[in-house]
Amino acid sequence: MTKQVSHYVNRDLSWIEFNRRVLEEAQDLSNPLLERAKFLSIVSSNLDEFMSVRVAGIQDQMRAGLTKMDFTGYTPAGLWKRLIKRTTAMVFEQYKTYREIFRSLGKEGICIRSIDELNIAQTKAVSDYFHEIVFPVLTPMAVDQSRPFPLVHSKELYLAVLLQRDGAAPEEEPLFAIVQVPSILTRFVPVPGRINSKKLEFVLLEELIERFINTLFNGYTPYSVNPFRITRNADLTLNEEGAEDLLEEIEKELRRRRWGIPVRLEVVKGMDPYALEMLRDELEIEDNLFEIDGPLDLSFLMRFAGSLPGYDNLRYEKLEPVYPREFDDTDDMFEVIRQRDVLMYHPYESFEAVNDFVEQAAYDPNVLAIKMTLYRVSGQSALVQALAKAAESGKQVTVVVELKARFDEERNIAWARQLEKAGCHVVYGLVGLKTHAKILLVVRREQGTLRRYVHVGTGNYNDSTATLYTDIGLFSSHPVIGGDASALFNEVTGYSSPYEWKAFGVAPSDLKEKLYRLIDREKANALAGKRAHIIAKMNSLSNQEVIDKLYEASQAGVKIELIIRGVCCLRPGVPGRSENIKVISIVDRFLEHSRVMYFHNGGSEEVYLSSADWMTRNLTKRIELMCPVYQPELRAIMIKMLKMNLEDNVKARELKQNGLYESLAGNPDAKPFRSQFEAKRISMWKGHG
Template sequence: MANKLAYGAHENFTNRELSWLDFNYRVLDEARDKSVPLLERVNFLGITQSNLDEFFSVRVASITKLVSFNYHKPDASGLTAKQQLSKINQKAHQMLTKQYTTYNRSLLPALNQVEIHLKEINELSNEQYAFVREYFHDELFPVLTPMADDSSRPFPFISNDSLNLGIRLTKKDESQKHNYYSVLAIPTSLGRLIKLPEADNDFILIENVIKEFIGQFFIGYLPQTIVTFRVIRDLDLDVAEEDTSDFIKKVQQQLRQREHGRVMRLEVESSIDSRTKKRLLKKLDVAEQSLYEINGPLDLGFLKKWSGMISGHDDLRYPSFKGYGSENLSQGYNIFKAIAKKDQFMHYPYDSFDPVIEFIRQAAFDPQVLAIKMTLYRVSGSSPIIKYLGNAARNGKQVTVLVELKARFDEKNNVHWAQQLEKMGCHVIYGLLGLKTHSKLTMVIRKEESGIRRYMHLGTGNYNDATAHFYTDMGLFTSRNDIGEDVANIFNMLSGYSEPPYFHQLHISPDGIRKFITAKLNAAIDLAGKGQEIQIFMKMNSLSDKKIISKLYEASHAGVKIDLLVRGICCLKPGRPKISENITAHSIVGRFLEHSRIYAFTTQGQTEIYLSSADMMTRNLDRRVEQLFPILDPEIKQEVINIYQHMWNDNIKTRELKANGHYEKIDRRGKESLDSQEYFMTQANKKTKVQAKARKELQDQSRFQPFSAPRPTLDSSTESESGK
């Protein structure tokens, strides 16, 4: 029997940050996959850049702080902060090479073949060159401001994620040449890409136009070096929460200060000369390992916009898709009657997100509705849900909304919506001291003939109508009394001083979800020890909590079969002798971002299914308000099991995590190909067609038909007369 302490040994864990970089490599693989439509490959490459930028501005920033504090305690994998920083930069440099190899050698040539061009200055026709020259004089020259960098004028502030030109100059009339330096910020207001005349899909980058005519800013000087550079800064928001009376003001203040965070990554064109490089490193206080020299345009994030600007070429994109919308949850039907009759389950984006919006809309205008309570973590920039919550308040409903101001990179948007909701008459709360509220809950209280009834929506993802089109999530409508009591207790806990002694069906973080998952794993270990066949399957975004992973190892060693679908970070190592031989881990990266969380336990042929807003990460289990809830309806339970099985059997977009830490595609030899996301879209389209057909048949049956008298039977005399 292995020593339990061995489960937590360093060699059994992968570093969290390196595992995240592995995930971004899987996204990069989609950009390199020729079976993916070309413009979607372009988009995937842009996603790898925005992912990497956020990673450096948050995770690398956090580790850099630990290094500066001389924090030497190793992580679960045994790496100190300093070692992590070194390995991260090493792996990120390798990723950079692969990104730009993909861009230069794969995507650009493929785009050129279909007459989509991103041109250099020397590739422009005479007409196009005249166009960009005029564009520079009319649009760019008036707004550009070169900033000298010398003893009397200090190096200018470089804002996060902005493109800048670093210019080294010499004076024309000086016999002994001296170097002069200047910085020019490239404006974001005009866009990165300029569409060229003559062809439908010819473009040029704005920085290349500025470079061509930059001499007009430096009369009497000769530009010797002109290089594009940008910085990624520490954007981690750090708000002290001892006094939350003016919390919204503190968040706004931090948002203003965040732009001035320390530089985590400096990107420069590979054509940079040594003098300019040394100067930038010194002025921006950047370590050599954080310098990234790039063979191509900086910030490939522009590819996401470019793919959307290209006209035509629908054949180079994913086919359009619209999720199935159940008729009994749509406008024109009483959504509360449908929920009261039976729990309603949705799998986004294969099922439409519209019923969630309709749920709030009907609640806002239904005279029987007394109150609405809701948690909001991330919402879209033009959220219809916000509008309907405002309508509800104006219609005299009691509306209470928890808006999480600390939702990373949505702080500004959430501050705006919090203020708007208050103006519309809603009660807005900002959560608990020191905790982020990440749960996805809505409760509508309705007065009916039988008394007060609660209607709930519980979800695995945000109430964001925009991301619901490309994030896979799950949602449940229910009016079950025990779940209603639990949800009511959660809202009382969030808005007041209530501390419920127990919950009937839900499990809540902090603490509650960890205790529940640990208890289920302990029960599985005990049953496996008695010779019972136990299976556990879980789906989540990330698995990094050391205690949970150690308990999974213990269950595996006891003989429990464990299947894991982990889209992103996975610090667990499957297939290790005596530790994780019974654990298999898959990751699906495809058209949609896998975001749902499923936790399931099968004993003696019976499966318990739970959905959750929480991943198995320490922050979700210990420092956030999260919910985990059961699926109690037998039909829905089987549907979730079927969904998981199709994802597990996916052999096109799945990579399996091996014991050596590498992800490998599934061997499809002798197997029928299955792309689970394509399968779910096909099934949704079939349901939509069946529903449309049934609706049409019903309309045909009920269509008004004018009465016509039966034709009289002709006798022989009539026949003879008519024959005359």
Template sequence: MPTTHENLLNRELALIEFNRRVMAQAEEERLPLLERLKFLCIVSSNMDEFAEVRVAWLKEAAQLTPDRILADGSKPAEVLTRLSEAAHALVREQYRLLREEIFPALRTEGIIFMRRNEWDSEQKAWVRDYFFRELMPILTPIGLDPSHPFPKLLNKSLNFIIELEGADAFGRESGIAIVQAPRILPRVIKLPAKLCGGNQHSFVFLSSILHSHVQELFPGMTVKGCYQFRVTRDSDLNVDDDDVKNLRTALQGELRQRQYGDAVRLEIADTCPTHMEEFLLHTFNLQQQDIYRVDGPVNLVRLMQVPDKVDRPDLKFAPFEATLPPALAKKTPLFEAIRKNDILLHHPFQSFQPVIDMLVNAATDPEVVAIKMTVYRTGTDSVLMESLIAAARAGKQVTVVVELMARFDEEANISWASRLEDAGAHVVYGVFGYKVHAKMLLVVRREEGQLKRYVHLGTGNYHPRTARLYTDFGLLTCNEDIVSDVNDLFVQITGLGRAGELKHLYQSPFTLHNMIISAIDREIDHAQAGKPAQIIAKMNALLEPQVIQALYRASQAGVKISLIIRGVCALRPGVEGLSENITVRSIVGRFLEHTRVFYFYNDKAEDMYIASADWMGRNFFRRIETCVPILDVKLKRRIMKEGLRIYLDDNTNAWEMQADGSYRRRMARGKGRCAQETLLQEYSS
């Protein structure tokens, strides 16, 4: 049956649902207190990006194509209204949780955020000195009048709108001024312990310091009010392929404008009077549904720095030491170990170090003649990138596909691209119009007079830090067919020509979508023939309508389908006559679930794949992605146990999706089972 609008859920509302699940971690009293604070901050970070990208896109669509019908049958303006209601409810609950639960619990533990009315005389004196020493020299108040128009404010910067009375030295009576807090300044400042009875963890907010001394910025005038606010802007980048001759140069120009895109959201202090609110809304060309009044700091993301300032291990997750695979634990040289057997890495439970070692050793190994690698997100400080630079300087053939359009990592990637080119590496920016999201590393060695190739293929980025925070799989292999496929993909990306047929790998935008549809259809055929049929898939998002339609057909044919989807899912599970054989669950825990694993029973063949791609239109049709079959039977069993079954058994961090798109927490009856904790215990023993 065709997939109708009623059978698809809205993507943006699903993102709000995901952030509700993240916020539930902040509500969870069994978690360490400072980790609960982090989860609350993660919600704010997610909602920032949501406004910058998804809300911005919807606003543009509502203006330019108001009659456009979205996947769920809604028009852009309708979705914006529903989103505003859901987002406002989420933010209200977030700040209530902070005020009524997190802050009081932190105070009980001696971690105190002192309000202005709590400062004693010595603390007030210290704050005053801090203001004149650290703030006053760099603050620039802007009084609004015909010669001082409203300043261009940076995206997500902390600002204050000041209401004034009286005339200044020049006789001006504007009545309104704007003060922008420089980003170089911390938003949370630790008070000296000697001023707090020896307490090491007493803090004041930068906004409180400015509020208490804002009068100093306007001598001779009366400050009637001072209200913090923050504007979020459209941060998506648009590079017109008709005008681009050099993508890096064009992108650098766009990045300079990102901080000043169209406003999409306004956060203000809940004490701000209505006339000031209306003034800001008019200034930023926003509507009432775009404003968020908050009782607390307007940027909770900056509270993420607090746990780093607090030495309280008892209020944080216990540290863990990632282990090495048995094949490498005995100090067997890496390339020798790969020659013996394929090696599967399961991060963060197993160390990312073998991937680092593969590249670091390749840079200095005299037998290595060439290295090829894709880079999507790697950070501003990366030993992997430094190793590529060192390899290029050592005269090795180094080819790096740097994705310049990796959202919010563009500047870091431009910098790495420049350094790599200066070192003599061949740097390409992929294929214009297609993001290179594949995770591939190829090393070519000369062994016994012949060239031998080794590859790493993964579900996650080449980013050592996120490898300790995200769950991902990586495969190290020298299988001749697979390494040949990887080399062909690099040639395809860097050169010109038609896509050739690959032996084992599937790729977007050419073969991956068809493979997934065909694999689902094959399970349908088996079910209709009376054979057992099953699909288990784990990913970050499921949105692509044709795949959803195929899954609905499979459910109706009797195929048992278990989906583990961390984030957005447009499929409706458990609908009689449509999807009663489909279950969808989301796991939200200490680590960000990031693995993409696809399993098809296939009449006992048990096909298993790991991939860089989610089941989304962009991953299938607008990105270059890889999907690799797991050929080793033992590794298949491992992925089934560690990557799928254990998550289907989770009754602690699991949320079960309902047909209307809402989620219910899976509550343990008897013994609790937490996939992430179990894996930590198994790999640490």
């Protein structure tokens, strides 16, 4: 008897397919070699987070004895088996790709060598580097009756060392020690070039330490040295209700994260069985073992590929973001925004305009207050500096800092403290909810009245990621948007009765219901014989109720086109249910991060930008924002952006009924159209020439 196929694709299996699409970019011969190496790094980083959060959560469910199926038809144990099988296959492909990429890089004169391949002069040079730079940093940690197994940090690289005491009998049990490969030092150690050679040569730090490991153990002979790495459960479990100081509570949880239950053990293929058994016993890892045929943790390839001098022919052509034309010839951004809304498309247009806006607000004597949300901030944030200056000059500055932004908690704690010292009012959001909305409000005194200037965006206020992610930002002085912005900050920072939003959709209060109304309106138009069309672009779609709404609309005849980069639990193309729904995913040079929704609305088209994906956490457990684009010419630009994505036949993959993706490339009769490359022309539509 065959198992009935679920109407939904499992979220975690869908994520595996997303990471496979990233791996395909590393395998794509049309991508420059060093960019392929970067994609391989992203595959590793993605897997680390997936293991430490999603797989860790499934393990927790299994330990708790949960056997209930989720809405996609999987029990925790059943899903666990499927995930491990698929991730194992993916890692095998990843390392096969690694070897192919470095064979090709070798032909270009970029080599990672074994120390055995070095000549005498090179061997002396790396020996000197080890003794002068590496040796003083290393700490051997023995494991015996008097010295228990040390704390092994998550996602750090270690060497497991088996030793024999000099003069010991052959049958004497080996001694065990571990040595951390210091992450403060570069993983790829440059080797002096050979005479008459222009090749760049490197050795890996762990191999260098292995070669000279005997210097750490006088009187003992190391006879087996094997790299290993563990991934721990990194999900924070906060008791916000009982926390007197949320900042201190999160700092405690960050310390506890270091002791999280091990989720995955990675070892080099062929590891000594005694050492492996020792690790599995001490770390209590039974099943999730990955034996790797190559260097552990390929995330170092991002820095490696980015740090090599020259070799521009092995990289994408550099993109220089243009400054938004609307602000080109003015020193007064307020005057421009007073006259019309301004749309920005990152990374093609520069995020510097946002920094400049806050900077101008900080020094403008007519600005009374600045309020904004911060979710993920760069290490050297000009925005934070400008906010501090504004507070120091006496303006009312309120910053909602989300301390629970996963893996950015420590950085956000540091920013929060710096802002508080400068005199900003720092708010940590509402209990039980992450503040994920991206909004900036400036209140300015003008001719005896107050005017509100607002910036809303699909991405974080982070100038680093703004060069790597595609995101959309909107400046507006529209009074309805300004009124909603004030109400939103009042709800987050104070006590406020439920507000009837005029422009915004806000989660968790009414965003989901607003989406339902918009979808139902298209459904009613379709049933009335009118044209009905929805285009929605986002990172992930996993909320069952929203998916069911889309299924209903499809059954009524609504044309639905979804551009979903990552997880998609909707199953398209099912007869009688979703045959009017098409789903594509685009994985390319830039991370597709913008959330944009289009509704045909009987010809009176509406377009929204949003911070929220259509996931349960975004719609019910986060403060999120969806904002309409009122100006017709800006709506037209955003619709054109969406249609460009839908026309992509180079990097787009289409989700099929079986939950797998098929590339849309390869049709010899179709002219290649790569939406991210074509999007560079967005500035031309706005008059950049």
